[in-house]
Amino acid sequence: MNGNSSLVRRGTAASVALLIVVLAAWQWGPGLLGIPTFIIPPLSAVFDEFLRMLAVSALMTHTGVTALEVIAGFVLGSLLGAFFGYVLGMSPTAEFALSPYILALQIAPKVAFAPLFILWMGFTLYPKILVAILIVFFPVMVNVLTAIRTVDPDLVNLARAFKATRAQIFWKIEFPASLPPLFAGLRIASTLAVVGVVVGELVGGNLGLGYLLAFGEGQANTAMVFVAILMLTVVGGIAYLAVILVEQRVLHYLPRRTLSGV
Amino acid sequence: MSDVVRLEYRNVTMRFVAASGKALTAVERVSLAVRDGEVVSLIGPSGCGKSTLLNIGSGLYTPSEGEAFVDGERVEGPNAHVAFMLQKDLLLPWRTVLENVMFGVEIQRLALPERRRRAHALLENFNLAEFAGHYPHQLSGGMRQRVALARTLAVDPSVLLLDEPFSAVDAQTRMVLQRGLAQTLKRAGKTALLITHDLLEAVTLSDRVLVMSRRPGRVIDEIRIELPQRDDPIARRREPRVNEYVARLMDRLDISHAGQPAAGASA
Numbered sequence A: 001m002n003g004n005s006s007l008v009r010r011g012t013a014a015s016v017a018l019l020i021v022v023l024a025a026w027q028w029g030p031g032l033l034g035i036p037t038f039i040i041p042p043l044s045a046v047f048d049e050f051l052r053m054l055a056v057s058a059l060m061t062h063t064g065v066t067a068l069e070v071i072a073g074f075v076l077g078s079l080l081g082a083f084f085g086y087v088l089g090m091s092p093t094a095e096f097a098l099s100p101y102i103l104a105l106q107i108a109p110k111v112a113f114a115p116l117f118i119l120w121m122g123f124t125l126y127p128k129i130l131v132a133i134l135i136v137f138f139p140v141m142v143n144v145l146t147a148i149r150t151v152d153p154d155l156v157n158l159a160r161a162f163k164a165t166r167a168q169i170f171w172k173i174e175f176p177a178s179l180p181p182l183f184a185g186l187r188i189a190s191t192l193a194v195v196g197v198v199v200g201e202l203v204g205g206n207l208g209l210g211y212l213l214a215f216g217e218g219q220a221n222t223a224m225v226f227v228a229i230l231m232l233t234v235v236g237g238i239a240y241l242a243v244i245l246v247e248q249r250v251l252h253y254l255p256r257r258t259l260s261g262v
Numbered sequence B: 001m002s003d004v005v006r007l008e009y010r011n012v013t014m015r016f017v018a019a020s021g022k023a024l025t026a027v028e029r030v031s032l033a034v035r036d037g038e039v040v041s042l043i044g045p046s047g048c049g050k051s052t053l054l055n056i057g058s059g060l061y062t063p064s065e066g067e068a069f070v071d072g073e074r075v076e077g078p079n080a081h082v083a084f085m086l087q088k089d090l091l092l093p094w095r096t097v098l099e100n101v102m103f104g105v106e107i108q109r110l111a112l113p114e115r116r117r118r119a120h121a122l123l124e125n126f127n128l129a130e131f132a133g134h135y136p137h138q139l140s141g142g143m144r145q146r147v148a149l150a151r152t153l154a155v156d157p158s159v160l161l162l163d164e165p166f167s168a169v170d171a172q173t174r175m176v177l178q179r180g181l182a183q184t185l186k187r188a189g190k191t192a193l194l195i196t197h198d199l200l201e202a203v204t205l206s207d208r209v210l211v212m213s214r215r216p217g218r219v220i221d222e223i224r225i226e227l228p229q230r231d232d233p234i235a236r237r238r239e240p241r242v243n244e245y246v247a248r249l250m251d252r253l254d255i256s257h258a259g260q261p262a263a264g265a266s267a
């Protein structure tokens, strides 16, 4: 325990030091190296742009829209992914029948569907959510499916020997056993949801951080692009953190060490 | 011990389809009976079908030929008369010790107060009461195996099927666990079929030892262990006659001709 807390202390100190170095390099590095501000605007210029966007570009509205799409895409995509993971995991026939299509869909780059969805649904929030759903679906489904498949057959036999019903085997063995891999999938999904939403926003519409990215690019406003990227990172970071917090609650029974890894 | 037969195999043959596609006979025409309160050990070379017999007894496998009976009823599938315990403790990591002990009775839908009562009584019995709220990863291997035994006993089976229950723990822990098991079986008057590779374990824990042949497995010998104190295997270990029994089992298993030192029986 002692060694662990000293590791945390030293690690945190090193992290903070690194952050200061990076921020300082960002502020003064470009000037020293003679890089023009339209390539890399210094930190202070990005911060000024941030304040300006808060005041006149409705930055918070755009961030809110993106966050909403991320949440909707993540939740719906995860639910669908988990549902299909469990169904396919418990029905080898269904998996056999569907696996070629699932594989094809998994290989297809999901973000390439964004223009199609916008053609179908117009410049609304829905195509962005749909891209996020599609991209979130697979890691969750694959993780759940694999988890169900790899449950120790002896555990299932133990339950069967106690005369467990199929439903009992699922709820008392398979479902809890699938939770650690499910959460590993959800962690990946939380970051992918942001990717899906941004691509959707880049392709069409006039809302969201992806739109601001495209707008800033059109205006050759590098600082604006930086602000949008930072805000996207914040949105993704919060989503990831939320997953970790829930995971630590749900998987509280695991030895601590297995959870702390990022 | 009465003359009521609790567990019986009649002419059981089990064939599997091997990976190569051809049939593999795991056990062939095995007949054996275990009477009420009796502890019988089953020994035999690896792959001779011991675990297969256990799975048939617990209703997980249906024999290709012949049948198994528990408490006079033909085994048609999993049933509440038997409970098994394996080398792997099969504790559920997301359940506390108490919840793990209650696993079987919970599946059998016993009322919660009765479940708790049984589980607490068993944990008390196995000196695990203070660990009721712990998770399996916080326990030692020996403790985990005791929890698994408690879970097996919680459903109050009339027959226990034990498949190398202590082969994964160290020698000292094993002796302690063996004594715990022997006392519990004696006190509760349980009937048990114990599969083991440890000849000394077979001799010190059982009333009878059955020897199986190489695959296809058949029962080739039966040795009655005429030693006192079946509830104290540690005391039994000191009996000089134990070595005679072990030597006889080695002979029947053809181990002594394979160049092993005679003292290796319990390893």
Ligand SMILES: Nc1ncnc2c1ncn2[C@@H]1O[C@H](COP(=O)(O)OP(=O)(O)OP(=O)(O)O)[C@@H](O)[C@H]1O
Pocket (backbone or CB within 6 Å): B016, B017, B018, B024, B026, B044, B045, B046, B047, B048, B049, B050, B051, B052, B053, B215
């Ligand atoms: N479900 C199964 N499908 C196919 N073959 C099986 C199955 N179960 C067991 N066998 C085969 O039956 C034979 C006997 O297996 P079993 O596990 O009963 O042996 P065992 O005596 O318990 O061996 P060990 O002492 O190593 O545990 C083996 O050849 C095994 O490969």
Ligand SMILES: [Mg+2]
Pocket (backbone or CB within 6 Å): B050, B051, B052, B163
């Ligand atoms: Mg075996």
